[in-house]
Amino acid sequence: MSHTFTANRVKNRANVAVKRAFDIFFASLVALLVLSWLIPLIGVLIKLDS
16 A cells, blocks of 8 residues: 555656646746847836837
């Protein structure tokens, strides 16, 4: 019985690690794609306003 519990804990930790890696990758990708055009756009809008 304890062997099954240990195997489930290892699988759970592996799943958590994979999920964390995916979350970091996806968040970085979104930040890169959005900020690459949003920051210059904000800069142009500030320049036009002042």
